[in-house]
Structures are given as structure tokens and as C-alpha cells.
Amino acid sequence: MKKVVNGWKRADGERRITALKLEVDYELATLYEAMLENDEEKKNECKQRLEKLRQELIRLSI
Numbered sequence: 001m002k003k004v005v006n007g008w009k010r011a012d013g014e015r016r017i018t019a020l021k022l023e024v025d026y027e028l029a030t031l032y033e034a035m036l037e038n039d040e041e042k043k044n045e046c047k048q049r050l051e052k053l054r055q056e057l058i059r060l061s062i
Contacts, residue, residue, distance in 0.1 A: 013060050020060070024053050 027050050034042035 017057065017060050020053055020057050024050065024057075027053065 027046050031043060031046035033048070034046055
């Protein structure tokens with residue numbers, strides 16, 4: 001039973017990592033647009049979201 005649960009958790013974690021990578025790509029594109037527009041508020045928001053995503057990726061990768 002433990003093997004089944006661990007396998008399920010691992011698969012779920014791998015799916016979340018994939019989703020996080022897509023979210024990071026989207027945020028990077030949004031940050032790029034903010035940089036082109038010279039929108040400081042939008043840049044800071046993107047940087048904060050990217051930091052949260054980075055921390056979650058690190059937590060899931062360990």
C-alpha cells in the first residue's frame with residue numbers, strides 16, 4: 001500500500017513540476033513585456049510571482 005501511495009505522490013509531484021515550468025515561462029514572457037513597457041509595478045509583481053514559483057520548484061525537486 002505504501003508503494004502505491006508513494007508512486008501516486010511522485011506522479012502528482014511530477015505533474016505539478018511540469019505545470020510550474022509552464023507558469024514560469026508565462027511569467028517570464030509577462031516580465032519581458034513589462035520591461036518593454038517600462039512598467040515598474042508590473043515588473044515587481046512578476047518578480048514576486050517568479051520567486052514564489054522558484055521556491056515551490058525547489059521544494060518539489062528535493
